[in-house]
Amino acid sequence: MTMSMEKWVAGGIAALVAGLLVLAGSGLGRPVHAAPASVDVPVPTGAADLRQPGVHRAQVVFAGGCFWGVQGVFQHVKGVDSAVSGYIGGSAADARYPRVSSGGTGHAEAVQVTYDPSRVSLAQLLQMFFSVVHDPTQRDRQGPDRGSQYRSAVHADDAAQRAATLAYIDQLQRSGVFAAPVVTRVEGGRRFYPAEDYHQNYLALHPDAAYIRFYDLPKIEALKRQYPALYRDAPRLVMPVSVR
Template identity: 55%
Template sequence: MSRPAFHSLPFLAATAALALAFASPSRAAEDAVVIPAPTVDAAPASGIQTAVVAGGCFWGVQGVFQHTAGVVNAVSGYAGGSKATADYHTVSSGTTGHAESVEIKYDPKKISYGKILQIFFSVAHDPTQLNRQGPDTGTQYRSAIFTTSDEQKKVADGYIAQLNAAKVFSKPIVTKVGALEAFYPAEGYHQDYLTLHPNQPYIAYNDIPKVENLKKLFADNYIEKPTLVSAGKVTN
């Protein structure tokens, strides 16, 4: 099952479809997992840094990092494919190589790359699900880390190995780590989606619990007021 394109459906029809889709005894969203911090982190750096991750629907991942202290911008978009296919309709076909991703600009004096990955693995998504996340299926919903430096790759690979060795998850982590070739911001209606549509059934069921888990498990890294794209400028 893939996420319905709510922007093209009447609200009541979307609500009815979701009510049927999620009428099950399963828990809302993916369970958060308490995990240790990485034993190896990126060295302190000056200036704003960039991290790009993919963990299912970008609405929830963006929402989590918009509530994370030290993040100065979190933009929903596409990574892993070409510019020509970086649009929602085409990416939703699952044939473009793109993953729904979030580009995170952060201040390394306030949050480290390793802490971003800890939040990513713990509350933003379930890294043991292959080519799916919750109700969404397809390679566009895969778990991935797109690194921007050799150091980021070292930290990401080492952290995955650390977590697998500690068996903090019931299954092995399937997150793929690879160099970022390009990031393409998603359409404007996808930005700040969790904040703008908190009562939409998909968001309420799958994504709001992720932000609540961030507040619960990472209280020192949580900010109540989200850092929104609409307050700044989206750039390639």
């Protein structure tokens, strides 16, 4: 199994910092996590709800930094049938992890979420995305990861989804819940390419990895705390996908 050097280094540094914080802390021996802070965002209003009784399958693609944590969060959401890590924004020839990691392909690391809109609405998915999945005020970065491949974006080919997402971003901007402007892009019309098999279910399969413990597991805890009615303990894993 391979991992980009930047994530290996970031995970190692994170583990070292966490260990030093424990030693310098209260002496109680509890681990200290510098987890990204979750935010309580307002409930989307108006058309952003998009509940669809009788419709049991819809898709939307979220890009919010490293796809390990984004996938991991949505796999714990009731009503989400699958969350697949992959790439969006560039060409098929460049939809490979080593190329995407270079930052020059136009691709973003992203997660295609297939969900049942009669059980979980787009509004609820958007709330999770903007509150616990990532920091939407960070441009081309999340946590230790830097580059356009880590940009914040929502890719929706459905016009109603795009309109609802734009309306919610406007609502967030006006609410003042974030200290900085939301920089999330809303796009459509781009093909999603599943990532290599070793990236699928990464959080669930490697919970002890330093990067996962430091940057991603706190997101799962925030999801459980902020959205208990939609949280499921056992993640919905995906089967291996075909690599082009």
